[in-house]
Amino acid sequence: MQRKVTKAVFPVAGMGTRFLPATKSVPKEIMTLVDRPLIQYAIDEARAAGITEFIFVTSRGKGALEDYFDRAPELEASLRAKGKTELLEVLDATNMDSGAIAYVRQNQALGLGHAVWCARHLIGDEPFAVLLPDDVIAAETPCLRQMVEAYEQTGGNMIAAMEVSSEMASSYGIMDVPPAISRVVPMRGMVEKPAPGTQPSNLAAIGRYILTPDVLRHLGDIDPGAGGEIQLTDAIAREIVERQNVYGYRFEGQRYDCGSKAGFLQATVAFGLARPDLGAELAQFLSDMMAQRQAAE
Ligand code: G1P
Numbered sequence: 001m002q003r004k005v006t007k008a009v010f011p012v013a014g015m016g017t018r019f020l021p022a023t024k025s026v027p028k029e030i031m032t033l034v035d036r037p038l039i040q041y042a043i044d045e046a047r048a049a050g051i052t053e054f055i056f057v058t059s060r061g062k063g064a065l066e067d068y069f070d071r072a073p074e075l076e077a078s079l080r081a082k083g084k085t086e087l088l089e090v091l092d093a094t095n096m097d098s099g100a101i102a103y104v105r106q107n108q109a110l111g112l113g114h115a116v117w118c119a120r121h122l123i124g125d126e127p128f129a130v131l132l133p134d135d136v137i138a139a140e141t142p143c144l145r146q147m148v149e150a151y152e153q154t155g156g157n158m159i160a161a162m163e164v165s166s167e168m169a170s171s172y173g174i175m176d177v178p179p180a181i182s183r184v185v186p187m188r189g190m191v192e193k194p195a196p197g198t199q200p201s202n203l204a205a206i207g208r209y210i211l212t213p214d215v216l217r218h219l220g221d222i223d224p225g226a227g228g229e230i231q232l233t234d235a236i237a238r239e240i241v242e243r244q245n246v247y248g249y250r251f252e253g254q255r256y257d258c259g260s261k262a263g264f265l266q267a268t269v270a271f272g273l274a275r276p277d278l279g280a281e282l283a284q285f286l287s288d289m290m291a292q293r294q295a296a297e
Contacts (some may be wrong), residue, residue: 002155005148005210007122008051008129010042011115013059013106018260027062029133031264034271034278037068038258040094042133049144051129054101055122057115066103069096111229116211117219125213127151130232132207135160136267138274139253143208147249150184151210156245157236160208161185162255170196172204173233175248185248187240192226192233203248205233206255215239 016028023031029039043054058065072091079088106118116130129144137143143160151158161175176189177200189200209232218235225231240246256270257263272282 002152003127004050005127005129005151006051007053007055007126008046008131008144009055009057009116009119009123010039010046010131010133011057011106011112012039012062012065012133013057013109013115015059015061015109019264027065028259029062030064030068033136033258033264033267034275038136039065039068039133041136042131044093045137045142045144046129046131048142049129049148051144052100053122054096055119056101056103057106057118058103059106059109069094069101071095111224111227111231113219113222113230113232113235116232117216117230120216120220123213123216127210127212128216130207130209130211134257134259135207136256136258137206137208137251137253138256138270139251141252143251143253143255144210146251146253147208147210150247150249154184154247156243156247157212157215157239158184158210158247158249159187159190159236160206161203161248161250162206163202164204166199166202167196169199169202169204170194173231173236174199174201175203175205176200177203177248183250185250186244187246187248189240190233190237190246192231203250205248206251208251209236211236212239212245214243 012029014028016023019028019031030037033041046054056065076088076091102122104118104122106115131144147158147160164172170193173190173192174194175187177185177187191200215235218238219230222230222234222238225234236246256267258267273279
């Protein structure tokens with residue numbers, strides 16, 4: 001039996017420069033996908049996987065995130081007085097139990113690996129999950145839950161994996177894997193943002209990880225890697241060399257790169273279409289738009 005994964009780290013210290021000017025005053029993670037902030041999707045996915053302790057690695061200017069997960073007594077009182085129980089239930093999903101959420105500051109932008117390392121004292125000596133909220137994954141069984149189930153069978157470290165095109169490989173952590181098509185693939189190596197044409201495969205890491213405390217220890221003594229940053233990928237690569245216990249997990253589901261404008265728009269359309277209260281109207285609008293465009297060509 002593997003030790004249960006109950007803690008998750010959410011690195012949310014990034015400045016979100018790709019979404020300026022919006023992110024000048026609004027943290028990227030608060031930006032809205034249909035009617036929920038991006039971070040809520042990651043939180044819901046973590047909860048569905050059995051996570052009970054949520055660790056946020058933040059930075060300056062992320063106060064709105066802390067407020068979002070806090071109770072809003074005046075708002076709740078006013079909704080209650082008006083008998084708006086449905087809205088009260090919507091709000092309830094955003095309230096975290098006392099002590100279930102912790103914040104740690106990354107005071108220098110030294111990379112994803114460094115952000116995770118900042119949470120080391122809160123993680124302690126147990127396996128933990130990492131969720132990158134920019135990666136939004138629509139799936140029947142939430143992605144992290146699929147991974148926890150696989151981890152309970154296999155143990156080791158489990159990294160979400162997805163095939164990408166050769167042109168896109170240099171934007172990801174890329175796995176060195178044997179040519180197999182199974183869902184769980186033992187990794188032989190991993191490289192962060194390989195130079196075009198040098199990638200060991202087209203299997204990319206997506207922002208869901210289940211990691212052992214050994215990876216956390218490596219983060220404490222690896223050198224800066226790609227982009228001069230402390231890379232999570234490099235700590236994982238070291239763990240592969242030392243213990244050969246890292247697996248890529250080809251998840252079932254559709255991933256949206258909400259760290260890019262195009263990906264965010266695609267997710268907005270896809271999630272809107274999937275909503276019972278919005279889908280039909282949005283589908284009609286989109287097909288009218290397409291027809292108008294075609295007529296104008
Ligand atoms: C990060 C990781 C990379 C991973 C990617 C997934 O990169 O460093 O290994 O493939 O997330 O979204 P970033 O997108 O922060 O550059």
